Amino acid sequence: xxxTPPPEALDPNNATxxxxxxxxxxxxIRRLPRLTIKPNSAVLHDVTIQIVLPPSxxxxxxxxxxxxxxxxxAMVAExxxxxxxxxxxxxxxxxxxxxxxxxxxxxxxxxxxVLYMERGGGLTFAAKxxxxxxxxxxxxxxxxxxxxxxx
Numbered sequence: 232x233x234x235t236p237p238p239e240a241l242d243p244n245n246a247t248x249x250x251x252x253x254x255x256x257x258x259x260i261r262r263l264p265r266l267t268i269k270p271n272s273a274v275l276h277d278v279t280i281q282i283v284l285p286p287s288x289x290x291x292x293x294x295x296x297x298x299x300x301x302x303x304x305a306m307v308a309e310x311x312x313x314x315x316x317x318x319x320x321x322x323x324x325x326x327x328x329x330x331x332x333x334x335x336x337x338x339x340x341x342x343x344x345v346l347y348m349e350r351g352g353g354l355t356f357a358a359k360x361x362x363x364x365x366x367x368x369x370x371x372x373x374x375x376x377x378x379x380x381x382x
Contacts, residue, residue, distance in 0.1 A: 280305045280373065282322065305373075308356060318371050320345045325367060327352065330359045342368040349375045 284298040323344040329352025346369035348359050356374060363372040 278305050278307055279303065308360065310357065310360070318345060320370060322347055322373075323367070323369070325363070330354060330362050330367075343370050345369065345371040345373060347373045347375060349377045351377070 280303045282301045282303075284301070286295050286297045288294070289296050321344045323346050325346055325348040328349050330346075330348035331352040331354055344367075346363045346367050348363070354362070359374055360372050363369040
C-alpha cells in the first residue's frame with residue numbers, strides 16, 4: 232500500500248489538463264488489497280458496544296453522578312442486520328447464563344431488552360439467537376466470549 236499513488240498509477244495517455252477524472256492504471260489495480268472468500272470463510276464486522284449506565288444520586292452529598300460509558304470491542308454475527316445501527320434498551324442476563332432455556336419457559340422480565348448470554352451450554356450462536364427471540368422475548372442479543380480466542 233502507499234500513502235499517495237505513484238506517478239505510474241495514473242495513465243497519462245487518457246488524461247487531459249481539464250479532466251480531473253483519469254482511468255486507473257494496471258499498477259494501481261495490482262496494488263489493491265485482495266480478500267478471497269471461500270465457501271467456509273467468514274467476513275467479520277468490527278463494532279463497539281457502548282453501555283451507558285444511568286445516573287445516580289450520591290448518598291453523601293446529594294449530587295448527581297454520571298458513570299462513564301463502558302465500551303467493548305465486538306464482532307457482529309454472520310446473520311442479522313448489517314451495522315451501523317443503534318439500540319437503546321435495558322440489558323438483561325439470560326438464566327441460565329448460556330441461554331439454554333427449556334422449550335416451555337418464557338421469561339417476561341427480559342421482554343424488549345438486550346439480552347446477554349455467554350458462550351457454551353452446547354448451543355450454536357444461531358440457537359442462542361433463536362432462544363433469545365422465542366424464550367426471552369429479547370430485541371437484541373450480546374454473546375460474551377468467556378474463553379480466549381487465541382491459542
